[in-house]
Amino acid sequence: MVPMSTGLRERKKLATRSALHLAALQLVAERGLDEVSVDDIAERADVSPRTFFNYFPSKIDAVVGLDPAAPQRQVEAFLSRPADESPVEAMRAVAREQAAEMSENTELWPLRLTVIDAHPAALARLAAAFGESEQVLAAAIGERTGTRVGADAYPALLAGVAAAAMRTSLHRWFAGDFTAALPDLVDETWDLLAAGLPAPR
Amino acid sequence: MVPMSTGLRERKKLATRSALHLAALQLVAERGLDEVSVDDIAERADVSPRTFFNYFPSKIDAVVGLDPAAPQRQVEAFLSRPADESPVEAMRAVAREQAAEMSENTELWPLRLTVIDAHPAALARLAAAFGESEQVLAAAIGERTGTRVGADAYPALLAGVAAAAMRTSLHRWFAGDFTAALPDLVDETWDLLAAGLPAPR
DNA sequence: TGCAAACTTGCATAGAGTGCAATATTCGAC
DNA sequence: GTCGAATATTGCACTCTATGCAAGTTTGCA
Known part of the structure; x- marks a missing residue:
């Protein structure tokens, strides 16, 4: 159960998914979102148009190409932080880890973000x-802090703020042509948050 | 130019838009998103299916039914806050005003939020x-604080945090069956933010 | 009253997305 | 290696979304 790195079947699926995502990114970068059809993407990735929809529920999902398991992994990373960390500290640490991972593949995220930022529909999907x-x-977060999500504001707010922090950091990374170190940008952002968003200067 | 409340033409357009939005909300509340077609919505609102797309670019937009001018009005409200307020104070005040407006029509927002919350695609669109x-x-925010959006983290972060605060407040309002006062929920949320998100308890 | 601008509608069309059944590939046991 | 079960791919048929265009209505205004 839950094989770490398995046989041919699993690897082929990952490869096909990746090929479809990359094909979508490249085609949209070349021609723009509206000039690219699902058939085009499937053709470049060497699968049938019908197979495309076995991997992505929509064209825009293939362009954005996010890992559907990412939210769950984020949750696990958060819950396995040391118990003496405050929720904010733990969340911040998880964000820094994520940023480091994103920085590793120096091609994929920059290409992704560049394409996404140029297309409002993709930005919306993100x-x-x-x-x-x-x-x-x-x-x-509610589980860790013992608060109820509907009743207390804290869990949803921290989750929302964490997402805003990551989006802000990603956008700055993109705006600076990916020359900065993403984890550093994440740190700066969380410094602002922890200080209660003091006015600049 | 820019008439405050104009003639028959403008009023009819607003009425049609409102009728389409309400028809979409009611139909989706009755049957669910996938059992409602654009033709159904147009029929209940007494316009042709083609006219539907003169008012909303997609079915899901008609369901969510947001005012396309709202972001601009929010910006104007923010920029016209007293200059001695910090950005956070100004943003918080704008959020409280918005919350008060939303509370005014005691039918629309509760119905909207109930329908949206029940349909992931609508939640995504929101x-x-x-x-x-x-x-x-x-x-x-960049304009008011004299910072550049791409270079400095502050403007995008505060904007993202403000949005997260509003979403959190709306969700709590919904979760509590709309018995709480929305402006109070907004205030609580901003208190947490200003304090740097201290751990509960 | 009558002209111009703006809105509605029908028609035609391209493309997204889904269910289903047939075919092909991989896995695991032997 | 071979075979059967499980899983993936593909083609086909179909519905619905969404858009361009042109013809017909309605409204605003002089």
Whole structure:
């Protein structure tokens, strides 16, 4: 159960998914979102148009190409932080880890963010994905702090703030042509938050 | 130019838009999102299916039914706050005003939020709308604080945090069956933010 | 009253997205 | 290696979304 790195079947699926995502990114970068059809993407990735929808529920999802397991991994990382850390500290540490991972593949995230930022529909889909992520994260925060998500403001707020922090950091990374170190940007952002968002200067 | 409350033409357009939005809300509340087609919505609102798309770019937009001018009004409210207020104070005041407005019509927002919360696609669209709103708001914050949106983290972060605060407050309002006063929920949320998100208890 | 601008509608069309059944591939046991 | 079960791919048929365009209505205004 839950194999770490398995046989041919699993690897092929990952490869196909990755090929579809990359094909979508490249085609949209070349021509723009509206000039690219699902058929185009499937053709470049060497699968049938019908197979495309076995991997992504929509065209825009293939462009954004987020890992559907990412929210769950984020939750696990958060819950396994040392118990003496405050929720904010733990969340911040998880964000820094995530940032470090994103920085590792020096090609994928910059390409992704560049394409996404140029297309409002993709930006919208990304915002929606962050929103979904927030919900499972809020549940985890509620679990850790012993508060109820509906009743208390804290869990949903911290989840929302964490998502905003990551989005802000990613956007600054992009705006600076990916020359800065993403984990550093994340740290700066969380410094502002911990201080209660003091006015600049 | 820019008439406050104008002739028959303007009023009819607003009425049609409102009728389409309400029809979408009611139908989706009755049957669920996938059992409602654009044709159904147009029929209940007594316009042709083609006219539907003169008012909303997609079915889900009709369900969510947000005012496309809202982000701009938010920006204007923010920029016209007294100059001695800090950005956080100004943003918080704007949020409280918005909350008060939303509470005024005791039918619309509760129905909206109930329908939206029951349908992930609508929730995603709402998250995307908040994201769009953040962008223009960030520009305004940058203007007020004299910082550059791409270079400095502050404007985008405060905009993102403000959006998270509003979403959190709306969700708590909904979770408590709309018995609480929304402006109070907003205040509590901003208290947490200003204190740097201290751990509960 | 009558002209111009703005709105509605029908028609045609491209493309997204889904269910279903047939085919092909991989896995695991032997 | 071979075979059967499980899983993945594909083609087909179909519905619905969404948009451009042109013709017909309604409204605003002089």
